[in-house]
């Protein structure tokens with residue numbers, strides 16, 4: 001059930017589409033070596049939202065998964081964009097922020113694994129910096145603090 005404001009997200013080729021509703025939390029970025037490989041960049045940038053606020057619109061048959069020892073990455077089999085996936089064992093979805101069509105109200109609240117970031121990575125000034133990663137509950141608290149509607 002979707003109500004209130006909805007934000008639409010799409011992969012690069014546009015075949016996979018989803019909507020996120022409700023109050024959006026803040027963004028976190030993870031600068032670890034695995035996230036660098038998965039994104040081909042300095043860090044990932046993601047939101048974690050309750051499952052009831054997430055809904056696929058189309059293209060689910062395009063979803064392919066890579067599952068490693070400590071890492072899962074879902075991506076579009078046509079264009080390779082990372083895609084949302086359910087957090088293991090939890091009623092929450094992980095959403096790559098770069099897929100969202102409208103990003104006006106979002107800001108970064110946390111940076112993870114800054115202690116092992118790439119030497120050329122200039123971490124954005126907004127947000128708490130963690131040398132490693134806090135436990136998930138603590139992170140979720142930081143991401144939900146004073147989040148706008």
Ligand SMILES: [Zn+2]
Nearest residue numbers: 011013076079
């Ligand atoms: Zn795609």
Ligand SMILES: [Zn+2]
Nearest residue numbers: 030031032035
């Ligand atoms: Zn990471």
